[in-house]
Amino acid sequence: MTDLYILYRGPLASCNYDCPYCPFAKRVDPPELLRVDRADLERFAGWVEATADRRLSVLFTPWGEGLTRSWYRDTIVRLSHLPHVARVAIQTNLAARVSFLSTADTRVAALWATYHPGQVTRARFLRRCRELDELDVRYSVGVVGLPAHYDEALALRASLPPSVYLWINAADGHVYTADEEKRWTALDPRFGDSVRPHPSLGLPCHAGETAISVLGDGTVRRCHFIQTPLGNLYDDSWRAALHPRPCTNNLCDCHIGYVHLKPLALRDVYTDGLLERIPAAWPTT
Ligand code: SF4
Numbered sequence: 001m002t003d004l005y006i007l008y009r010g011p012l013a014s015c016n017y018d019c020p021y022c023p024f025a026k027r028v029d030p031p032e033l034l035r036v037d038r039a040d041l042e043r044f045a046g047w048v049e050a051t052a053d054r055r056l057s058v059l060f061t062p063w064g065e066g067l068t069r070s071w072y073r074d075t076i077v078r079l080s081h082l083p084h085v086a087r088v089a090i091q092t093n094l095a096a097r098v099s100f101l102s103t104a105d106t107r108v109a110a111l112w113a114t115y116h117p118g119q120v121t122r123a124r125f126l127r128r129c130r131e132l133d134e135l136d137v138r139y140s141v142g143v144v145g146l147p148a149h150y151d152e153a154l155a156l157r158a159s160l161p162p163s164v165y166l167w168i169n170a171a172d173g174h175v176y177t178a179d180e181e182k183r184w185t186a187l188d189p190r191f192g193d194s195v196r197p198h199p200s201l202g203l204p205c206h207a208g209e210t211a212i213s214v215l216g217d218g219t220v221r222r223c224h225f226i227q228t229p230l231g232n233l234y235d236d237s238w239r240a241a242l243h244p245r246p247c248t249n250n251l252c253d254c255h256i257g258y259v260h261l262k263p264l265a266l267r268d269v270y271t272d273g274l275l276e277r278i279p280a281a282w283p284t285t
C-alpha cells in the first residue's frame with residue numbers, strides 16, 4: 001500500500017501559553033471559530049476512516065495548542081485504532097493532561113512535545129513525560145535553541161530517560177557561531193539539520209507526491225510552505241494531483257518540511273518516527 005504523510009492544520013490558533021517568540025501566545029479563539037475547527041476535524045477524521053487504500057500517517061500541526069481541546073484528544077484516540085493508520089501524532093506544549101492516551105493504540109499514537117522554559121516549570125514538564133512513559137506512548141521532546149534556553153535544555157536532557165530523543169530547533173533569525181552550534185549539537189546530534197535553512201529550489205521533494213498539507217476546509221497543498229493548492233481532500237481531486245515535482249521555494253527551513261526533501265534522505269534517518277521526530281537509531285548508544 002502506498003504511504004501518504006499528512007500534515008493537518010485547522011483554523012484553531014489559540015494557546016494557553018505566552019511564549020515571547022510566538023504570534024499565537026495567549027490568543028483566544030472566538031466560539032464560532034472553535035465550532036468550525038471541531039467540525040473540520042471531525043470531517044477530516046471521517047475521511048481518514050474511509051480512505052483505506054493508503055497507509056496514512058497524520059501529524060496535527062495546529063497554529064496554537066490542540067490537546068487542550070477534547071476534539072483533538074478524541075480524534076487521536078479514534079484514528080490510532082484504524083488498521084490503515086500507521087501513525088497519528090500532534091505537536092503540543094504538553095500542558096494538557098495526557099491520560100486520554102490510555103485508550104489509544106500506543107503503537108500508533110505519538111506526541112511531538114515542546115518544552116517552553118518560562119511557561120512551565122521543568123519539574124512539571126518532566127512529570128508529564130513520566131506519565132507518557134507510564135502509558136508507553138512514543139514522544140520526542142524539543143526546545144527552541146535560544147541562548148537563554150541553553151541551561152534549561154541541558155538540565156532537561158540530563159533528567160529525561162536516555163531513550164527519549166531531545167531535539168533542538170534553531171531559533172528563527174538567530175545566526176549560530178561555531179561554538180554555539182557545537183554545544184547545541186552535543187545536546188541534539190541532529191541539530192545540524194536545523195541550524196541553517198536548506199537551499200531547496202529545483203530539488204526533488206516528497207511533498208506533493210507522498211506527503212501533503214491539509215487545511216480545515218480540505219484544501220490540499222504540497223506542504224505548509226507553498227500556498228498553491230493541489231486540490232481538495234473531499235472531492236478526490238488530490239489523487240490526480242500527486243506526482244514527483246521539484247521544490248519551488250528558495251529555502252526550506254522547517255523540520256516538518258525538509259524531512260521530505262529527497263536529497264537529505266531524512267526518511268531513512270527517521271523511518272517510522274518521521275512525524276513525531278524520533279530518529280530510528282535513537283538511542284544511539
Ligand atoms: S506553546 Fe506553542 S503555540 Fe503556544 S505560545 Fe508557545 S510557541 Fe506559541
Ligand code: SF4
Pocket residue numbers: 200205206207222223224225226246247248249251252253256257258260261
Ligand atoms: S523542500 Fe520544503 S518548501 Fe519545498 S516542497 Fe519540500 S517541504 Fe515544501
